[in-house]
Amino acid sequence: MPIHIYAGHSVVLDEDGYFTEPERWTEEMAPYLAAAEGITELTADHWQVIKVMRAEYHAKGSGPAVRALAKISGVPVKELYRLFPKGPAKVAAKIAGIPKPHSCI
Amino acid sequence: MKRNRIVILGGGTGGTLMANRLRRAYGWHEAQIVVVDRDDDHLYQPGLLFVPFGMAQIEDLVRPRAGQLRAGIDYRRQEATRVDTDTRTVYFADGTILHYDVLVIASGARLLPAATEGLTEAGPQERVFTFYTPEGAAGLRQALERFEGGRIVVNPVDLPVKCPVAPLEFCFLADAYFRGRHLRDRVRITYVTPLDAAFTRPVAAKALAGLLADKHIELVTDFATGEVDGAGGRLISYDGREERFDLAVVVPAHGGAAYVDRSPGLGDELGFVQVDRHTLQAKAAPEIFAIGDATDVPTSKAGSVAHFEGEAVVRNIRRFLAGQPLDGSFDGHANCFVETGFGKGLLIDFNYDTEPLPGHYPGPLGLPLLKESRLSHLGKRAFAWLYWHRVLPGRELPGITARMPRRGKAEPTQPRRP
Ligand SMILES: Cc1cc2nc3c(=O)[nH]c(=O)nc-3n(C[C@H](O)[C@H](O)[C@H](O)COP(=O)(O)OP(=O)(O)OC[C@H]3O[C@@H](n4cnc5c(N)ncnc54)[C@H](O)[C@@H]3O)c2cc1C
Numbered sequence: 001m002p003i004h005i006y007a008g009h010s011v012v013l014d015e016d017g018y019f020t021e022p023e024r025w026t027e028e029m030a031p032y033l034a035a036a037e038g039i040t041e042l043t044a045d046h047w048q049v050i051k052v053m054r055a056e057y058h059a060k061g062s063g064p065a066v067r068a069l070a071k072i073s074g075v076p077v078k079e080l081y082r083l084f085p086k087g088p089a090k091v092a093a094k095i096a097g098i099p100k101p102h103s104c105i
Numbered sequence: 106m107k108r109n110r111i112v113i114l115g116g117g118t119g120g121t122l123m124a125n126r127l128r129r130a131y132g133w134h135e136a137q138i139v140v141v142d143r144d145d146d147h148l149y150q151p152g153l154l155f156v157p158f159g160m161a162q163i164e165d166l167v168r169p170r171a172g173q174l175r176a177g178i179d180y181r182r183q184e185a186t187r188v189d190t191d192t193r194t195v196y197f198a199d200g201t202i203l204h205y206d207v208l209v210i211a212s213g214a215r216l217l218p219a220a221t222e223g224l225t226e227a228g229p230q231e232r233v234f235t236f237y238t239p240e241g242a243a244g245l246r247q248a249l250e251r252f253e254g255g256r257i258v259v260n261p262v263d264l265p266v267k268c269p270v271a272p273l274e275f276c277f278l279a280d281a282y283f284r285g286r287h288l289r290d291r292v293r294i295t296y297v298t299p300l301d302a303a304f305t306r307p308v309a310a311k312a313l314a315g316l317l318a319d320k321h322i323e324l325v326t327d328f329a330t331g332e333v334d335g336a337g338g339r340l341i342s343y344d345g346r347e348e349r350f351d352l353a354v355v356v357p358a359h360g361g362a363a364y365v366d367r368s369p370g371l372g373d374e375l376g377f378v379q380v381d382r383h384t385l386q387a388k389a390a391p392e393i394f395a396i397g398d399a400t401d402v403p404t405s406k407a408g409s410v411a412h413f414e415g416e417a418v419v420r421n422i423r424r425f426l427a428g429q430p431l432d433g434s435f436d437g438h439a440n441c442f443v444e445t446g447f448g449k450g451l452l453i454d455f456n457y458d459t460e461p462l463p464g465h466y467p468g469p470l471g472l473p474l475l476k477e478s479r480l481s482h483l484g485k486r487a488f489a490w491l492y493w494h495r496v497l498p499g500r501e502l503p504g505i506t507a508r509m510p511r512r513g514k515a516e517p518t519q520p521r522r523p
Contacts, residue, residue, distance in 0.1 A: 064374065066329065067220070067263055067358065071374035078331065081343035087327065102403060 006032040011097075018093060018100045022057060025097025033095045037086060046083055046095075049073050053096035063093045063101040109136045109426060112195060112205040114185050115362075116142035116170045118150075118496065119397030119411035120211030126419045126499035128175045138177070139203065141195070143184035145170050148239065149492055151408065151485075154271055154444065156242035157249050158282045163239045173497045185212070188368040190390045207392050207422055210371075210378050212362035214267055214398040214406055220358040221262050223333040233335045233353045236275060237267070248352060249282065254291030255351030260340060262330040263299055263358040267398055267406045270453070272296070272356055273303065273313060274444045280320045281446030295323040297340060297348055302326060306460035309453055312475045316445060330355075359406070361399055377401040382457065383433035385418050391425065394418050404437035404457060412496050413438045413507040438509040440466075442485035450481030456509040464514040467504055471513060 003010050006029035012020045017036075019025055030050060034042050042050075052073040053063045063069075066089045070077045080088035089101050111127055113120045124140045131138070147170045155161035171180045184198040188208065195203045216237055218224035224233070234248055235241040257279060261272045276296050283289040296303070296317060302310035303317060303324055317324050331343040333355055340348040340355075361376030370389040373379050378395040379388040382402045387393035396418050397411035404410055417435040424431050437457030442450050452472050453461035463475040472480050495502055 065264070068374040078343060081329070081331070085344050087329070087344070 014099070016100055019097040020099070022054075022098045025054075029097065030095050033097070037084075037091050037094060039084070039091075039095070042095075043083075045075065045079075049075060049080065049083060049088065049092050050096045053092045053098055057093075057096070057098040063089060063096070063098050065089050065101055108134060109206040110204065111136055111138050111207045111209065111422065112203055113138070113140045113209040113211055114188075114195065114364075115211035115213055115397075115399065116140045116174070116180065117147065117211065117213050117397070118408045118492075119213070119399070119415065120209070121147070121170070121173045121497045122412065122415045122499045123209050123211060123396055123418060124178045125173075125175050125497065126415055127422065128178050129499065130419055130423060133177055137179065139179040139181060140170075140174060141181045141183050141185060141197075141203075142170055143182065145182060147173055147497075149489055151268070151271075151492075152489060153236050153239065153242045154274055154278070156239075157236050157245040157275075158278050159246060160278075163243055166239075168493065173493070175498075185362070185364045186367065187364050188371060188393075190368065190370065190393065193390075193392065205392070207394070207426065209418065209422075210365070210387070210393065210395040210399050211397050211411075212365070212399050214265075214359040215362055215376070216357045217360050218357040220360075221330060221333060221355075223335060224262075224355065224357055231335065232338060232351065233333055233355055235355055235357060237271075237356055245354065249279075252288075252292070252352060254288060256293040256295065256349060257352045257354065258295045258297050258340060258348055258350040259354045260297040260328070260330055260348075261299070261356040262333075264305075265406055266356050266359050268408075268441065269305070269405060270313075270441055270443045272298075272354075273317075275354060276317065276322045277320060277446040278444060280322060293323070294321075295325055295348065295350075297325040297328045297330070299329050300326060304461075306455070308463070309455075309461035309475060312451075312463075313443075316451075316477070320446070359398075365399070373401050375401075381433070382437065383435050384421050384431040385414055385435060386421060386425075386431060394422060402437060404455075405439040405441065407439055407441055408492065408496065409440045410438070412502070413440075415499060416507045434508070436508055438507060440505065442481055442488065444482065444485050445477050448482050449477040449479055450483075450485045451475060451477050452481045452484065454509060454514075459509060459511070459514070462514045462516065466513060467506070467510045468513045471504075474514065 011024050057063050084091040146167045149166040152161045152166040187196040234245040283292045303314040304310040329343045332341040338350050365372035365376045380395050380400050396414045398406040421431045440454045454466050455461040465471045
């Protein structure tokens with residue numbers, strides 16, 4: 001599995017680009033991870049979502065899917081897509097350094 | 106000994122089979138069993154898939170709810186509006202209340218068209234239908250009859266949905282239907298999914314994508330529908346992509362029953378009851394259990410799952426009332442017949458840990474898995490009879506166990522990713 005260096009720390013990502021060890025994530029890495037997803041600036045709104053992703057991961061073992069993310073964060077789905085155009089749940093999970101959210105079967 | 110009152114909210118697949126199993130498990134003096142539903146029509150939902158193609162009629166899919174319940178079960182027609190887990194009370198729309206010793210939540214999943222812009226526009230839709238409701242399925246039947254050519258998109262807007270293979274089955278049947286009418290070369294069929302593949306799990310996704318390709322059904326992935334523009338004939342995704350249509354078959358987003366949202370602590374963000382996925386006991390309170398589509402467990406929302414869960418929930422209610430530790434053996438087992446058209450079907454079988462794999466079910470000499478066969482089509486069609494006569498009465502199904510069988514499955518040769 002590929003090893004990447006962000007903010008001077010090496011981390012292991014899975015083949016889809018998600019953290020395999022979320023505990024190695026630090027806030028300083030987020031801007032670099034975001035840049036890799038084409039997001040050049042992390043606003044307060046981005047951070048609010050990133051924090052929700054991490055909190056949910058710690059509480060439930062997985063980041064939420066989009067509709068649940070909107071409910072929990074209070075950020076409407078449309079706005080989430082404006083913040084993370086390539087898909088809020090997946091992209092925010094990558095930037096927040098957590099594994100790929102489980103999709104329901 | 107005290108006579109316990111077990112209240113079951115919802116008299117659909119899960120509620121009915123629970124009530125019948127519990128009535129057999131407890132003598133009259135041991136437990137009162139009350140089933141509550143807001144209407145009296147028990148609908149065999151898997152039959153809805155066939156209605157648009159004239160292969161089933163709505164009136165043949167509906168039976169009275171009370172008629173599916175054993176003697177000695179109280180049936181009430183009421184709508185639950187809230188549960189107070191502290192005082193163990195259910196509140197109803199008509200202002201009445203009911204106390205319980207054990208509560209079973211079996212109120213299924215609710216369609217949420219309002220979650221998508223354009224899906225609830227006033228007035229009957231001319232070009233946008235769903236087959237997930239009886240009215241929608243009947244309307245779609247007429248729309249298909251009128252359809253002489255153009256593009257049909259089939260789109261589950263968000264997950265989870267009941268029976269996640271049903272929208273794929275709709276595509277397969279539409280292909281067969283238009284071939285039968287000699288119009289297939291004039292009809293373009295496209296499956297538009299929010300997932301990154303035809304299905305959630307990789308092996309089945311590959312097999313199903315292969316079938317779509319064989320039948321010349323286009324696949325559009327990663328499409329998160331934000332708006333359905335019926336007048337303009339466009340699905341518009343949140344990230345600004347568009348898929349044009351002449352006829353859209355849309356499955357609205359799902360959520361749990363509204364009263365779950367009004368009962369603090371009971372449900373997750375989407376209104377599905379938070380339960381332990383192996384015991385099905387609610388996280389909110391030990392005397393509450395949930396079954397079927399109403400739960401938040403990570404497996405399919407399917408009648409087969411409710412059937413398998415039934416065994417576990419009855420066992421755990423007995424243990425709970427006897428003061429014993431619960432049994433955590435429910436493994437997320439789901440078993441779905443996928444109708445693929447032209448008298449064929451394909452069976453998938455899986456649980457929390459094992460994705461749908463090829464092989465045979467329930468053992469090496471059984472039905473082929475993940476592969477089209479005539480037998481699986483017959484299995485799907487025979488299921489209607491089994492539903493009324495085995496599943497709802499809470500009886501075992503021939504050769505089918507609650508735990509997923511491993512025998513007969515071709516395990517992947519590569520080590521599984523952690
Ligand atoms: C088109 C389609 C095809 C399907 N195909 C298959 C298939 O091939 N195989 C398969 O296994 N499954 C299939 N399913 C799924 C299957 O029908 C459901 O998973 C199953 O019925 C779930 O049972 P349940 O008891 O959880 O919910 P339901 O059977 O939906 O019952 C819920 C009940 O709760 C009642 N209720 C809700 N809210 C309240 C309230 N506030 N107060 C009182 N009552 C309330 C409702 O009226 C309803 O009767 C299909 C579903 C659809 C829509």
